[in-house]
Amino acid sequence: DPAGLAGAAPAMPVPVPRCPGVRTKLPVLGWLPRYSGAWLQLDLVAGLTVGLTVVPQALAYAEVAGLPLQYGLYSSFMGCFVYCFLGTAKDVTLGPTAIMSLLVSSYAFHEPVYAVLLAFLSGCIQLAMGLLHLGFLLDFISSPVIKGFTSAASVTISFGQVKVQSASLLSPGAGRAAEAGDAVLGLACLAALAGLRAMKSRLPRAAPVAPLAARISHLIVWTSATARNALVVLFAGLVAYSFQAMGSQPLTLTGSIPQGLPTFRLPRFSMAAPNGTVPFQTMVEDMGVGLAVVPLMGLLETVAIAKAFGTAAPGPCTRGGALQGARGFANILGSFVSSYPITGSFGRTAVNAQSGVCTPAGGLVTGALVLLSLAYLTSLFYYIPKAALAAVIVSAVLPMFDAGIFRTLWRVKRLDLVPLCVTFLLCFWEVQYGIVAGMLVSGILLLYSIARPPVKVSEGDALLVQPGSSLHFPAIEHLRDTICSRALAASPPRSVILDCCHISSIDYTVVVGLAELLRELRKHGRSLAFCGLQDPVLQVLLAAELEGFQHFPSREEAGEGLGCPRCSPQAGVPQAAAKQGSGR
Template sequence: MDRPLQGRESFRRCCSYSTLKSWLPVLSWLPKYKLRYLQMDLLAGITVGLTTVPQALAYAEVAGLPVQYGLYSAFMGGFIYTLLGTSKDVTLGPTAIMSLLCFSVVGGQPHRAVLLSLLCGVIQAAMALLRLGFLLDFISYPVIKGFTCAAAVTIGFGQVKNILGIQNVPHQFFLEVYFTFHNIPEARVGDVVLGLVCLALLIGLMFMKSHPGTDDGSVYSRFANKLVWAVATMRNALVVVAATLVAYSWDAYGHQVFTITGHTTRGLPPFSPPPTSDTTSNGTIVSFKEIVEDFGGGLLVIPLMGLLESIAIAKAFASQNNYRIDANQELLAIGVTNIMGSFVSAYPVTGSFGRTAVNSQTGVCTPAGGIITSVIVLLSLAFLMPAFYYIPKASLAAVIICAVAPMVDYHVVIKMWRIHRLDLLPFVVTFLLSFWQVQYGIMGGIAVSGALLLYTMARPKIKVSDHGALVMELSSGLSFPAVEHLSHIIHTQALQIFPPRSVVLDCHHVSIIDYTVISELRDLLRQFSLRNVKLMFSGLQFSILKILLEADLQGFRYTNSVEEALLQMESVSLLSD
């Protein structure tokens, strides 16, 4: 086929309908959409929307931003994910972890948070287009768990000051702990009582949802169970609304009993590009380059953690509901959401486990449920912002504490201790360093996991058995970090004893070999020849055998099995006798 024909064929493939469907998954399910799907998507979208609004307000507090920024960040994901997402269940929006990461990088500065969303989105979309999703595989499970546990403790304790009604507490974790306890005598009784009542109600409703009543088949029983489920699912919204009414009632009689959210900007955010410079309090202009330098390692950590969190959620629910997702397409959906979100003053978002669970449990059929959720958020921005003035901070604090409490998974520590104790090392490093700086915790955990992985590569297990000649079974690939370890064992157990021993290297597990290994094997074969003993190879895979033959190693001998190698050595020994 000539080049023009090849070019036309490539162009035809790139512009085909199947290629378009791979980039716009909405084209796969929209033609099959049914009225029944619409009913379920409406129900799920409304339910998730009533969960999203109070959580978005609360998570903005974690990010150190005015509460309206939580809502600004909560609606773009529903529209974008409907077009680009491959999971029917996932909902994108602000989460506790991303809010904490955002605060650790921008320190509660709205303009910088919005610019951070744009840069994170560009990085995530670029990773999707370059098919770099495999990089997430280098973040191990102990690192993820160490980070999420530390984040839950940090976020949860950070809300204790709002439960107590204490002001002017530093955000750095250790200082926050000290000043929270130091200022307990200044706690406001109204905030404490309201916060504890909200916590008790939320915990009670969570318990009711996880322990439904018995269903005896009657209409009354089914209705009661559905009512309890609906109330428990919308518990955040109900508790926040009730607390707001209480605060408004006291305020109407002139009693400032609670610490309330205060003034919020009314209406929809303007659609405009994110700012590329900033101005300090003393009027100094900070350039784009200086802002990016201030972001530091957070500019790498936030996109990676956002991708990791969302893809882990998508995979979990895809497995649960028997469908598959495209990881790179998920990266693209998150990236585009963060890019477009930055034009409506959003800070970085990702998939939410709690809201995705609600979405799935309500019976959502397609990603279109996210559009309904986004519309509810937009209606809240357009009409309910004046009411948010009276939301008590203690009630939002209770919502956050109940949302992050399940993330403190102490069971995983027990499992790691029983299964592989060495995994506790990256877990502990990540957990402890995250209290200092979140980015340092993640990077430190990845570094420790990498060091353990390299150590495993450098010290592969070698099983040695005596069958007249020594048989050494290699348990993994043979690459340059491991060659010194192998050479040391061969020298100490075969060459440096008297009389020296012949060795059979059982290589049926070996699938990797490199030039450093070839060089060391050449030297070992020479050492065996000088001592008049044999080094034989068995069970070589074809690709490895081809490399060794091309290396033209003097004295290189191989067999298909260990037994065959031992027989050859025995026959050679008898002939020499």
């Protein structure tokens, strides 16, 4: 409880289930039987607080997606209800986000029919990934690629919100006064949001023993700072209404938003166009790579959030299980109420956690608040200035730009700057090109490290060679060239001890390469001895029945077996601990 008005939030109940398989498929059964009034109080506070955040953000993110504003609200409630029953992390909230809205803008072409169909297909793909345990595919999207994409998205979205005002202030015309008013209001809203954010970050926690008046004051300040989006939008709306009542309007307003709940129906699999009907196949072809990018990026956001915010509720919060199922069902069912693709929100999840939420039931309150807004409050949204929504967007996406990552990577590993910069720059051209190019560059760097593992070579009566990692087929030619260039170029040629203590697996191509290396050394009257072989590697080499294969438990014994008593290990080089038996 942020204000200290109640006790600490109790931990999520974890009862011992009679049917663990059922509870894994339906995580709500893990906490619902032990739900209490104390949890209800905290879930209500958290749900209302998140609801006050999600309503203005939903309107703003619909603008980013290039859709009518009501679609932001249509996308904000189904995920809350679905995650209450299928969610595994109590803090996570599903709904529209800046990243997902930018992707929808790129792949839905500002057409609601495309956006809703994209949600349906993305949900099907995410559900299939969960059933087939394909979540490991996310492991191939490296952190530099993610940072490059989110930073580019932050810049793109921010400039998209301010470019109109910037251009309008420099151009004459009858609407210049209104445009200047939008710019002034937008800057004022940005300043207010930044001030409230800073106030919240510096707000100390109220002590439970503090006077009641102090705790109530703390609660008021905390609530105002947490629900700052709603507060700023409300204030801007009152300003706009005041101008309207006085007969002048220097601000650009949101305008009419259809009132009422969306119709529950299947998404449309074709679209009427001026020159005919666009069939389903054509719509899928138009969305193209977006059918891969949107599900993967959405799932990646949710996984990252679930990892960042505490422990999961009963049931595994894994990439291959309940999390994909929750998001998949949320997008599929959301498409039935005209939702565009949704995912987990970092900002709203943080608000949920800071509000002391105990269970995913807080999402029911948030979803209900969105439904009430759609049913009764859309007429009031008419007076919300677009500049205030733009300020909400900019305030939300600016923290996504991580300027410090460039300095960190320069200090930690400069090579990782390559996929980061490639992704960052190409995302300004096309989002999909930036992500795919960044993944390709990261893949090339990964493959290079596999093909060129570090190899430590020590001189002595025999050449001591120690690969620094497992051997796979791209690396065997490099290892052979290294050994031959050092062992056979010496005068006289030397025998070789291959220390395999870091090698945990090999493949058939490596076995073939080692057989050729044995023949090459034997042709020059030299031998190759293995030491430190781990059991899986030893079994593979024994099964291959290599001619001249000999192995020893340690380097010293390998040196003695080769007749090189002075080829003892160099100082500081770790000894092989494995005891695999005598040489053959």
